[in-house]
Amino acid sequence: MDISQLKKEAGVKACQMxxxxxxxxxxxGSTVAYFIEELGxxxxxxxxxxxxxxxxxxxxxxLKKCGMEVCDxxxxxxxxxxxxxxxxxxxKLNGLKGLGGALLWEKIVAENSDHYVWIVxxxxxxxxxxxxxxxxxxxxxxxxxxxxxxxxGLNPSFKEGENGPALTDSSNYLIELxxxxxxxxxxxxxxxxxxxxxIEHGMFLGMVNEVIAATQNGIKIIK
Numbered sequence: 001m002d003i004s005q006l007k008k009e010a011g012v013k014a015c016q017m018x019x020x021x022x023x024x025x026x027x028x029g030s031t032v033a034y035f036i037e038e039l040g041x042x043x044x045x046x047x048x049x050x051x052x053x054x055x056x057x058x059x060x061x062x063l064k065k066c067g068m069e070v071c072d073x074x075x076x077x078x079x080x081x082x083x084x085x086x087x088x089x090x091x092k093l094n095g096l097k098g099l100g101g102a103l104l105w106e107k108i109v110a111e112n113s114d115h116y117v118w119i120v121x122x123x124x125x126x127x128x129x130x131x132x133x134x135x136x137x138x139x140x141x142x143x144x145x146x147x148x149x150x151x152x153g154l155n156p157s158f159k160e161g162e163n164g165p166a167l168t169d170s171s172n173y174l175i176e177l178x179x180x181x182x183x184x185x186x187x188x189x190x191x192x193x194x195x196x197x198x199i200e201h202g203m204f205l206g207m208v209n210e211v212i213a214a215t216q217n218g219i220k221i222i223k
Contacts, residue, residue, distance in 0.1 A: 040066025
């Protein structure tokens with residue numbers, strides 16, 4: 001079974017958790033795209049209705065295209081369920097997210113959710129967090145911030161878009177840190193958050209309630 005089929009299985013499984021009338025947080029990414037597709041199918045064939053709070057403009061567009069109601073986060077109360085993807089998940093269910101650039105909105109939606117679920121294929125399950133950590137940063141002084149991060153040995157670089165530095169949906173820049181194994185995720189997360197100019201980082205620690213992982217041997221639920 002190829003990766004795209006595994007992603008689809010995870011998305012379809014997560015959609016089974018959605019109940020009529022829910023306020024639903026909807027993440028961003030290639031696996032979530034299958035979740036949105038299944039939401040649209042259920043809306044069309046079963047009459048499913050849910051108020052959806054998207055974590056990116058592209059997710060909002062996809063939800064509207066399949067007929068789902070899209071709401072601003074400030075217009076709803078608590079979010080019943082949020083389904084999102086992840087770039088890496090360790091055995092303690094800490095994760096790295098945001099390589100697609102939506103980490104700030106994703107984290108805001110997650111923190112306002114009663115139940116938070118990640119959907120992944122088995123390649124995202126890792127023994128320890130390592131690799132790239134994404135930061136959303138303000139434009140002003142971002143070059144100075146990059147230099148500071150460089151001096152700390154964090155191997156930073158601006159994420160590139162089609163016409164220069166990539167922009168988030170909030171019109172901020174993205175810096176990627178190319179790291180090896182992250183020995184102390186909590187220390188790094190706190191250090192990054194304290195740096196002036198860093199709006200948010202892509203380390204999601206102790207936040208998720210449940211992970212739905214599609215593997216070659218079937219769906220694996222990790223709580």
